Amino acid sequence: MHKIFHIIQSIDTELSHYIGLYGRQIYIILFIIIFAKTAYVVLTFLPGDATLFASGAIAAIGHLNFRLLLILFFIATVTGDAQNYFIGNKLGHPNKKTKKFSPLNLISKKSIEKTNTFLITHGKFAIMFSRFVPLLSTTLPFFSGFTHYSFKRFITYNMIGAALWTLTWVSAGYVLGNISWVDHHLSLSLLGITFVSFIPPLIVFAIEYSKKKKVVTKVLEI
Template identity: 65%
Template structure:
């Protein structure tokens, strides 16, 4: 099991070697990784952005097909999020029982906030949650749990999945031929990971600043 997790988590860094080892089967492996990451909250640690970026850099060298990667990642993301939503829907059926409640795992206050957030900023939240770590895998689950419209969810999610795939695979393909990127893949992927963390960090800073300002006004009054 340890070797399996190591294999999956290092696929973005050792992708060229895996292509040599598995050949065309690498497309199936990439599909499974992205599908699993989006379909199951417990697998949110799997590499997402970095896998797409690394695949794009390999596509730039001609070892992988760019258009096929876009289609593969798009389908894997939409299918995975749909699965995640349905799991949340199933949990909602049991959530009414006193013996089992999802609120024992996730605070009800957090669930209520997410529900309100979905209702107020539904399409934008769904489309761009893909770029925010953790939210990208928890939002579909909570959407199903709170009975958010599946038709609306899947429609906006498809748009977000397309944007996500085009940006990260496209970025990898665009700069994949740069010698520095080729020889410093680990640093490149580290930069991608840190960049993907910027949105939630900025959001936290803004929210924290607002709370301080509000508290200051209350104190002054």
């Protein structure tokens, strides 16, 4: 068990070492880590962005297949988020016959209503770009299911977000990962790429906010 936790904690920094140990089985390990991180809220601490970045960097020197990584991480993310959604959806249907205490009972109806309103208003953009936001990437799928947000809409926007997230981080690792400065300042590099990735969603939200503000202004004028 200790060995498993060590692999999980160091997969992003010692990936080359594990490729030497496990060969092609490393693809299975990478899939499990990304799936588990997205599928279960309690495992949100698992390395996500850094794992994709490191995988891309290793692919740049030919030790991993770039296209296979894109497919692998995309499927792991989509299926993991779907699993997370269904867990939330199941827990969002409390069994009235039992009076057993659950931590979820502490979530007020008002909080659920606010979350549901947020998803209805900003659902597609929130789901697509939440993947780039730590913690939100694992909690939003759960609460989407918990508040009974449409699964069809959720999975559609989730697939777009998963594709953007996977392509961004694996490509960034592929292009930048083997630059010596980036390699020696990995934390700063990841932080910088994360900041840049926030720009598109911020622009989209700003445009949407501006449109809604104009609509409200016109209604008040009438």
